[in-house]
Amino acid sequence: MGNKKQKAPARSLVLQRRETMVSYLFLLPALFFFVGFVITPMAMGVITSFTDASFTNPEGTFVGLKNYTRLFQDKIFLKSAVNTVIIVVVSVPAVTAFSLWVGSAIYKMRSGIRSFYRCVFYLPVVTGSVAVTVVWKWMFDKYDGLLNYIVKALGGQPLPWTSSEQMALWCIILILFTTSIGQPIVLYVAALGNVDASLEEAAKVDGANDFQVFWKIKWPSIMPTTLYVAVITTINSFQCFALIQLLTSGGPNYSTSTVMYLLYDIAFKTTKEFGYADAMGVVLAIVIALFSALQFKVMNGGTTE
Amino acid sequence: MLKKKSMTPYTILSAVILAALAVFFLFPLYWIVTGSVKEKSDIIIKSGEMVKWIPTRITWDNYQRLFKTGTELFGIQMPMAIRWLFNSVFISVVAMGLTCATSSLAGYVLAKKRFWGKGLIFGLFVCAMALPKQVILIPLMSEMSSLGLLKSVWGSMFAVIFPVVGWPFGVFLMKQFSENIPSSLLEAARIDGAGELRTFLEVAFPIIKPGFGALAIFTFINSWNEYPLQLVMLTQNEAKTISLGIASKLSEMSNDFGLIMAGAALAAVPIIIVFLCFQKYFTQGITMGAVKG
Known part of the structure; x- marks a missing residue:
């Protein structure tokens, strides 16, 4: 660090200019795709959300905040927002706690067994949401589904699963859960492996039990990982889409519709009002950013050094 | 696996739970693969009969029905489903190549060079990464359609590739790996009179190679499974990927589970094999990507 600072003033203006030019040449290809296909559509989305653009009228005219005020009177949107919040509030703690448990159960195992488990729990992610969803659709099937077979074999009444307003959202949450824990487990295994072993030994010598070792030593040192896991799980749960589109199409009676699904439904299926759907996207993006910031605050507050 | 002294009831219990969970997580895949080779009578559950956990007889009927619609590619006749598989491979390979090339160059200069505007650019990359990528689906579609890409089969495939390449995760990852390049090595190459590109290829690249591998496999799998983008962009049948093709079969013939499972197997098995081969890089x-820079 100090070395660099000393050298900085010695660099000639020509060299500095040359380095800047070379750097931008190297950055150019990445910036082209980033600005062209991430930043531009983001800006377009925000602008369109203030218009009444639609499939038949792609340009649209400026309508101010009308789309945004309409959101809060739209019963279907409010219902979808509630469903989205339920998914996030259930799945984020469940995924975090479960993957932490699996991570701590496997990280001390022999490396072969450890990578076996890591693979198994990562498999649904690799398999892809489409293949995973279609096989669950079959298992949830009222007549030929495995789940009702098991329920009947255990002496119960067949359940309606995804065709019931009460159960459908929980079916979605279950599948989402199986496709969400792979990455957190990989992260926790790595983080737990990096916990300073000497601290753990010292605590044990001092007579701490396993629970105390976990709570006082491991938990604080894996805090950054927990935070990261909570944030990515939040972002993913808010964006849960493929499962819903393939399994229930938001039904029955909007009981599994989420903001992300409704946005797609409005933009591409039903009324094709791009402006209105973009307003939903903007609200969703803001909410996700707020949630992530909040988690950052809450969890960092817990470990003030 | 377990030290003798840690053989407590708790460790035994957790070993049992883990094994049960492993079965639960492997089962859907087992059900896809076996379902794809089951006869119709094995797929239907008759009341009073045992469910067929194992196919009574292996049949390729489901695949034959899936392959019934034909198409043509480069003058070769082939089933539509194989064309879909080709499209998945094409999209993933091109996205992988472009992402690796652009990200390793950008990550390298962000980690190792000093230049005007560096903080701003890196900040933009990081901020964009925290935002949900699906909310830009609608404007992306309008953009691609005004660029004229959605009119043709190949154009619409590139409409899926470009946003994947633009996503800043790769730049972020390669910056992390590039931090490991010793500045003294770069300095030595400069004194020896090596050009910037040669320095990058001959000095920096060997050091960031593991990161390159990780990014390659990561991008390949992610673009294979990037469903929402495919759903919006790939509207023509010939342009569909295997996942999207299966999804559309599901809405056409939702009761033919045998055929759907054959498609799901076709979508899942190749990517799982790729994953298992390059697992080490992937974990890395x-x-x-999670370590804060």
Whole structure:
């Protein structure tokens, strides 16, 4: 660090200019795709959300905040927002706690067994949401589904699963859960492996039990990982889409519709009002950013050094 | 596996739970693969009869029905489903190549060079990464359609590739790996009179190679499974990927589970094999991407 600072003033203006030019040449290809296909559509989305653009009228005219005020009177949107919040509030703690448990159960195992488990729990992610969803659709099937077979074999009444307003959202949450824990487990295994072993030994010598070792030593040192896991799980749960589109199409009676699904439904299926759907996207993006910031605050507050 | 002294009831219990969970997580895949080779009578559950956990007889009927619609590619006749598989491979390979090339160059200069505007650019990359990528689906579609890409089969495939390449995760990951390049090596190459590109290829690249591998496999799998983008962009049948093709079969013939499972197997098995082969790199990529820079 100090070395660099000393050298900085010695660099000639020509060299500095040359380095800047070379750097931008190297950055150019990445910036082209980033600005062209991430930043531009983001800006377009925000602008369109203030218009009444639609499939038949792609340009649209400026309508101010009308789309945004309409959101809060739209019963279907409010219902979808509630469903989205339920998914996030259930799945984020469940995924975090479960993957932490699996991570701590496997990280001390022999490396072969450890990578076996890591693979198994990562498999649904690799398999892809489409293949995973279609096989669950079959298992949830009222007549030929495995789940009702098991329920009947255990002496119960067949359940309606995804065709019931009460159960459908929980079916979605279950599948989402199986496709969400792979990455957190990989992260926790790595983080737990990096916990300073000497601290753990010292605590044990001092007579701490396993629970105390976990709570006082491991938990604080894996805090950054927990935070990261909570944030990515939040972002993913808010964006849960493929499962819903393939399994229930938001039904029955909007009981599994989420903001992300409704946005797609409005933009591409039903009324094709791009402006209105973009307003939903903007609200969703803001909410996700707020949630992530909040988690950052809450969890960092817990470990003030 | 377990030290003798840690053989407590708790460790035994957790070993049992883990094994049960492993079965639960492997089962859907087992059900896809076996379902794809089951006869119709094995797929239907008759009341009073045992469910067929194992196919009574292996049949390729489901695949034959899936392959019934034909198409043509480069003058070769082939089933539509194989064309879909080709499209998945094409999209993933091109996205992988472009992402690796652009990200390793950008990550390298962000880690190792000093230049005007560096903080701003890196900040933009990081901020964009925290935002949900699906909310830009609608404007992306309008953009691609005004660029004229959605009119043709190949154009619409590139409409899926470009946003994947633009996503800043790769730049972020390669910056992490590039931090490991010793500045003294770069300095030595400069004194020896090596050009910037040669320095990058001959000095920097060998050091960031593991990161390159991690990013390659990560991008390949992610673009294979990037469903929402495919759903919006790939409207023509010939342009569909295997996942999207299966999804559309599901809405056409939702009761033919045998055929759907054959498609699901076709979508899942190749990517799982790729994953298992490059698993080591993959794990590295996930962990490196999470470390805060």
